[in-house]
Amino acid sequence: MKTPVAPLAVCFVLLLDTGAAIAQSALERSKRDEVTTMSSNEPAMRAAFEKARAGLDGFLALLDKPPPDTRLYSVKIAIRDGNVNEFFWLTDLTRSGDRFLGRLNNTPRSVKTVHEGQMLTFSREEIRDWMYVDEARQRMVGNFTLCALLTKESPKSAAEMKRATGLVCD
Numbered sequence: 001m002k003t004p005v006a007p008l009a010v011c012f013v014l015l016l017d018t019g020a021a022i023a024q025s026a027l028e029r030s031k032r033d034e035v036t037t038m039s040s041n042e043p044a045m046r047a048a049f050e051k052a053r054a055g056l057d058g059f060l061a062l063l064d065k066p067p068p069d070t071r072l073y074s075v076k077i078a079i080r081d082g083n084v085n086e087f088f089w090l091t092d093l094t095r096s097g098d099r100f101l102g103r104l105n106n107t108p109r110s111v112k113t114v115h116e117g118q119m120l121t122f123s124r125e126e127i128r129d130w131m132y133v134d135e136a137r138q139r140m141v142g143n144f145t146l147c148a149l150l151t152k153e154s155p156k157s158a159a160e161m162k163r164a165t166g167l168v169c170d
Contacts, residue, residue: 025157036149040085044151048144052076052129059130059142063093069136075102076129076145077122081111087128087145090120098124139166 038045063073073093078085086109090102104118114120131142147169150158161167 025153025160038149038152042148044148045145048148049128051144052127052142055142056124056127056130059132060095060124062132063095066132067134069134071133071135073132074105074130075100075127076131077120077126078128079108079111079114081113084110086111088114089131090122092119100124100127133166137166139168143167 040046040049059073062070066073072091074089074091075093076087076089078087088108089105090100091105092103094101099121100123101119101121104114104116104120107116108114129143129145131140133139134141143165146161146165146167150161150169153161162169
């Protein structure tokens with residue numbers, strides 16, 4: 001059985017430093033590709049970025065030689081436009097050393113300098129989060145920023161999102 005990963009949940013957009021409130025369940029918002037916000041100063045988000053950095057070498061090793069039954073290798077980077085940072089998932093990743101190329105997999109909401117589907121080059125240092133789907137284990141691996149966002153959800157909403165995506169937050 002394949003993990004029922006909602007495509008937009010994988011591509012959950014994160015816009016930092018705006019302070020907007022979360023109104024509906026995370027799963028409902030992800031299905032509509034809505035933006036969810038959280039300050040980069042929130043302890044949960046700082047911890048998410050640190051976890052992603054700590055596991056990046058392991059993720060990149062898997063990206064270079066993906067095990068069977070894994071898919072949707074993605075990284076999240078920030079793009080700045082004026083005073084706004086918007087975070088995007090990039091897919092279709094290729095790498096040459098510490099330089100990468102990936103396809104922007106979200107619709108920009110605040111940043112006007114990029115568009116969905118655009119190929120972007122970026123460095124290893126720009127990666128803020130990573131994720132992939134392990135179909136054999138029926139789970140989403142990584143996506144630490146989504147775990148941080150779920151700390152602001154009701155327990156029911158967070159559990160619904162985790163169940164739908166196979167995400168495990170510790």
